[in-house]
Amino acid sequence: MQVLGQSGAVPVHSARGAHLHHTPEAAAAVGVSGQTVLRWAWAGLLPPPERVVRGRRGNASEWPESTIAQARWVFAQLESGKTLDRIRAALQAGDYSPDGEA
Incomplete structure (x- = not known):
């Protein structure tokens, strides 16, 4: 059974030990629909998910x-x-950094 955390996302552990989130949990953490998250990945705004x-x-x-x-x-x-x-151009120019320093 999965329980939602404070962020609204439920981490799943992969075989490699990394925290992974299913699309509904990732979307809830951002405040958008799962289709939106998938659409952003398709548009090149997010890295592709692991299927x-x-x-x-x-x-x-x-x-x-x-x-x-x-x-x-x-x-x-x-x-x-x-x-x-x-936004895509900003990503390609390096305007986003995961650590927030860009």
Whole structure:
């Protein structure tokens, strides 16, 4: 059973020991829908998720903790009125840093 933490995201441990979040938890942590998170990845604003095949339960996408921070940054950029193209260009120019120093 999974319990939501204060951030609204539930970490999942991968075989490599890294904290991963399923799409619904990652989206809730940012305050957007799961489709929005997937759309941002498709548009090149987020790194692609790790795809996990769960047999009869279907497929799932898992995201590292750093993706949630980047998604929050993307959301803030959109809220400030920037377009997806301008955000993508800012990412390519290095305007985002996971440690917040860019």
